[in-house]
Amino acid sequence: MKFGIIRERKNPPDKRVVLSPSACLWIKEQFPEVELYVETSDIRVFKDRDYEEAGFPVTDKVSHCDILLGVKEVPVDALVPGKKYFFFSHTIKKQPYNRKLLQAVLEKNIELYDHEVITGRNGQRLVAFGRYAGIVGAYNGIRAYGLKSGLYDIPKAEMLPDRLALIEALEKTKLPDIKILLTGKGRVGSGVKEMLDGMGLKQVDCDTYLTRTFSYPVYCQIDVLEYNKRKDGTPASFQDFYENPQEYESDFMRFSRVTDLYIAGHFYGQGAPAIFTREDAVSPDFNIRVVADISCDIDGPVASTIRASTIADPVYGYDPQTGTETDFRQEGAIAVMAVDNLPCELPKDASEGFGEMFTEYVMPAFFNGDKDGILERARMTSKGHLTDRYAYLQDYVDGK
């Protein structure tokens, strides 16, 4: 079985890759029958020579391979007909900007496996960059707090080599006695927590966070049942929240009253209440002055996220009085960090972590007859058609 690691072709350039040289070595060790080829690239975080030195051929083309592995969307004219492809296609929510891509995948008789829908039997995603978004997002949030307050200035994450260097920079930062709130306990939330713990911040529980003052910085990590409550006052549960989100309202203002920096790392489900609205943000009870919105739903549950920001220019200002963008340094403005491709700032660690997950969870499926259905569930197209699981995308493909 021949696997090809393709060159990333999207702009702005993405340095990440599905398999690092060490992941390739690990695969070769476990599955000696695998042949791995690497398409030459001068933007990838691992250089061509890193793969060559590990014993993997680097070539101009990998179109002789059966299975092609990439990270971002492959431009239509670069898709090789008849192949099996793995990449993030960003089509499962019918994203209009990728309709042509899915149409081309079908026309070219490609079997598309989307990383986003590679799941275990329980529906849990098996390969994702979320942890790295959390790691970089936490760093960027604390950096944004320094820029907003004028108290310190630390380098951009992309200027530092890896996660440990980010933690080192944070450890050297003298944070004032602020309160940091984190929503979300999934992959992103755990990545953020890893950084806050790594820099030595003290975590406190909800009640302590809401009622006590401290002579050092603290953080509190909350989930849906803390920042939402049932409208009718009856007891809430996770299952009830996921099934009946319309029965809930936000209970976030009690946190916004005491929070200085808010890091959003939750998933936002359709129909759930806004966490804070534009009206909430003008309330005298709203004290947050820096928001690091890793979840980054535009015009979504975090009202100050009116657009995504970029790695080049990561922080903008939100004026709560007018609901419009402003200079983040302006008095009264909320500084917003809403970069939507955070893992790209840490391409080496993100690629190594992703490769480990891919090697552990996906590679065995090629050799065990896909006994756990991992490939089957992720296969979006076959023989020019959408598979049953993805048939809901037919109207999108048809341009309706």
Ligand SMILES: NC(=O)c1ccc[n+]([C@@H]2O[C@H](COP(=O)([O-])OP(=O)(O)OC[C@H]3O[C@@H](n4cnc5c(N)ncnc54)[C@H](O)[C@@H]3O)[C@@H](O)[C@H]2O)c1
């Ligand atoms: N900015 C970036 O670069 C970047 C990168 C990766 C992920 N993200 C975003 O971060 C968010 C969180 O991703 P994750 O991988 O941590 O997700 P996850 O599924 O691992 O965790 C989800 C968290 O949100 C909570 N949640 C609230 N409502 C939920 C609902 N209706 N369904 C499921 N969970 C719900 C869960 O309890 C959990 O704490 C997503 O919106 C994702 O798109 C952003």
